Amino acid sequence: MTYLINSASDFAHEAVQGFAAANPQYVTAVHGGVVRSTETPKGQPALVIGGGSGHYPAFAGWVGPGMGHGAPCGNIFSSPSASQVYSVAKSAENGGGVVMGFGNYAGDVLHFGAAAEKLRAEGIDVRIIKVSDDIASNSLEDHRDRRGIAGDLPVFKIAGAAIEAGADIEDAERVAWKANDATRSFGLAFDGCTLPGAEEPLFHVEEGTMGVGLGIHGEPGVKDLPMGTASQVADLLFDGIAEEIPESHRSGGRVAVLLNGLGTVKYEELFVVYGRLAERLEGSGLTPVQPEVGEFVTSLDMAGLSLTLVFLDEELESHWTAPVDTPAYRRGDFSGLTPLKEIPARAELFTPGEESVPAAQQESEKLAADLQGVLELFEGVIAEHEAELGRIDAIAGDGDHGQGMALGSRGAVEAGRRALERGAGARTLLVHAGTAWAESAGGTSGALWGAALTAAGRALSDDSAADDPAKMQALLNAVDAVRRLGGAEPGDKTMIDAAVPFSQALEARFGESQDLAAAVTSAAVEAQQAAEKTADLTARLGRSRVLGEKSLGTPDPGAISFSLLMEALGQRLGQKS
């Protein structure tokens, strides 16, 4: 039960504001989250860690010397939007690039990824670390496809310490992945949690049973077992992870240990469990290094706990035990850190709405005006098909695809117009339009279209005109970004089902004819056909939303809207040439 709220919809935002008010020596609230309130060394990579709210102290509680540089804070259990991530990263970045860290969830992958695209378009180096420690969520072979749960703490702690010790972005990325690959977690839930304003918990665990392999967003476990004693629970957690003890630690070794309470399993209970764990660790020759027992990655008031082990080598251990000083995580030898009060306050913070428009060369300005015409064309096409796209989406989705596309394209057109008025070149126009599309549309397709426009912008320049190969590259970049961010493959019944055939056909036709308009038109036909196959399948599936068979996937009207827009683009290019 969440007792203390003013308004359910403002809850996460108010929590961030209150958090920042309580910790001014550590953090400052910016659009979308918090960044350190103290200055960071010029050229130091910025560790930007985040995810949804409801997991405190993850993630905002870990911003400070020795750990994070900023934390975008999404809504409860929802990824921060790309614009939130971008805003926080812009404020945190100080010339050394950005290491983004988040738990491996689709929404986070998408929104952090879209923000990364935009930062990269500005020339900022961005590396992405997806924490994937939950052994219950996927096989050992697919370790990096697992979910991220309490392993967030050691991975970000180690990455932050490496950066504090002087790692550059390359090295910080390497150490963070190394930490992630050495980290395993396993959890249990005894009861669900309740979203602010909701009357009922997201789920219940039947009395006398426990859900094995819980998630931290109120996902119930993957199977139920009869409730055990504290020692049996300790054994279950330990034995689960013990199956994955790496070669290096089979006959003993040093491990970071985190026994994490999800919210309502309290400290004394965790210590009773830890007593047994200490015996099991000793029995396996594993020496716990600065073990942590408490609440680190919570899930509102969920009743549950998880065990995390990090199989340490010398490098990881030195970073695990290094000093850190953040609102919710502090550890000594403290003399290794400069006291906060001796660090000057951070002077430059990014404020959204004041995005810079670099001076552009005249040819690029002309192209920008032309691209604005494309955006307006898109807006018109979508408006014409909005209702139809909504109906298609409603067959197997939530019916908001048409509305989202309409809001997104409208936002992009408005942002494009403002950018043009300020003399934007082609690249800047598309980056601004992409940001606005994602922000206005929200949701998955909004983030993907936003990233697509941003990535397209990266193929263009503010300093020169673009020839047809450059324009084609922009289109290929856009499809690439969608594929990389969305993580879908052709056949998954997503926009990619149309976009990939489009992309392949475009490259082939243009290679043959060197006629961009013809190539786009021809590729759009292939996209159309692929999209219709998707639509046919959608229709055949009827209203059955949970299909059970992975091969069918969840149909997506994105393929339809993609092919419609490419068809319009081909026609426009034909008319103009």
Add this chain to the structure above:
Amino acid sequence: MTYLINSASDFAHEAVQGFAAANPQYVTAVHGGVVRSTETPKGQPALVIGGGSGHYPAFAGWVGPGMGHGAPCGNIFSSPSASQVYSVAKSAENGGGVVMGFGNYAGDVLHFGAAAEKLRAEGIDVRIIKVSDDIASNSLEDHRDRRGIAGDLPVFKIAGAAIEAGADIEDAERVAWKANDATRSFGLAFDGCTLPGAEEPLFHVEEGTMGVGLGIHGEPGVKDLPMGTASQVADLLFDGIAEEIPESHRSGGRVAVLLNGLGTVKYEELFVVYGRLAERLEGSGLTPVQPEVGEFVTSLDMAGLSLTLVFLDEELESHWTAPVDTPAYRRGDFSGLTPLKEIPARAELFTPGEESVPAAQQESEKLAADLQGVLELFEGVIAEHEAELGRIDAIAGDGDHGQGMALGSRGAVEAGRRALERGAGARTLLVHAGTAWAESAGGTSGALWGAALTAAGRALSDDSAADDPAKMQALLNAVDAVRRLGGAEPGDKTMIDAAVPFSQALEARFGESQDLAAAVTSAAVEAQQAAEKTADLTARLGRSRVLGEKSLGTPDPGAISFSLLMEALGQRLGQKS
């Protein structure tokens, strides 16, 4: 709900063991609790803080440089026993005396007090700080009679910092009381907590309401109000404390702020509340100094929160913001503390059962043998009356008085025998016997009789015989200890109803006659009459356990057993003289 237990009766003990296992760099488990695992400077006062378990991080989580030196850990929501407190204090003490800190509850007052008696009998200086911050539990005039809740944190933090900064015991005591007198807390509960192994919470708060003025042992609030929004709750808490803003802060000033979650109100909710509090503080000209928002003094899984303000002056602020490094509470400028790894491990720890028996002078050994005879006499008298004392107790109590007295006297006789075998003098014999009585009997009367024997021992010496005035002083000391520790006054229907008339008569008769046997016998008659008045009253009251009128109190068979034992003592003295 408490989910993770092995055995309800071992829960608190297992939690302490697991806690110590997880935090070896900070603490070592000893009998009754934990002490710092690192050495403390010779001559530094030891801050021994404690209370029941179920409040983590209070109190064990606060043991480390800059805060506590040791923490006795009682059962869930129960005071540690006097022997637990004594054991922890013995291990923590390092030549500078002991400052005991605990929340102001009857059980803690009694058991810490009894342990203090014993330590003082050994020549150790002990000061006692009873935290009394809960404004809902008593009037402002009787501030020091209020309960202790989350104010424990700032009071112990400030006392620990003062000691770290070099305060001697006198000064540490002064600063601690000053901190307590500047601290105000006010709390709300939304639902109760469940003891380990129990099926049902200790209480429920009706849905849609909140209990105002909660306790931290599952006590419900003193009144119910309709549930408010987060901001209304913040206002209620702030306005409650604002009524007691001291003169020094009426037009503004600096305050330590603690917004404490009781267990199930989670962090994001607390931050939403803090956001409003920050506005209210500002509106009153109060500047928060390093505010703390989180879980500090919990009550298992109780749903509730409390606000604590400490009205700071320069001295209190310097200690509030000083560095501290404990398992659950760490704060910088960390460079002000010696890193833990550079502090040597604590070498000498006290182990109960190996209490020292100092060499005794022969006359004192003879007296000790004689006193052992008195203990055996007491054991016999109690055995004879055990059933009757139980019956009297059952009229208005829980019927265990006879059994408790029997267990206590038997334990005392056994401990006395072992001490005699090791050559104990009179003082040591009584101190050992007192400890054993309290330990074996448990409960209130056990603690009081234990303290009485210990205090009697302080009037005697291991180095010399005792004349009659010294023996009389021993009896007066015993009654004094009972009165001081129990806090009862004549007429409250406790052992004091008999003991105080006895004490007064003893001093008067001995002054007249200089005949101890006659004086004791005569005083015992007065005690007997006083006890019978109590018993008459008990009988008249019948079985009505909750009497409603304070003047009647709760009758206590302790007065009966006291007078029986004194009568037997008088007879024995008469036979021997």
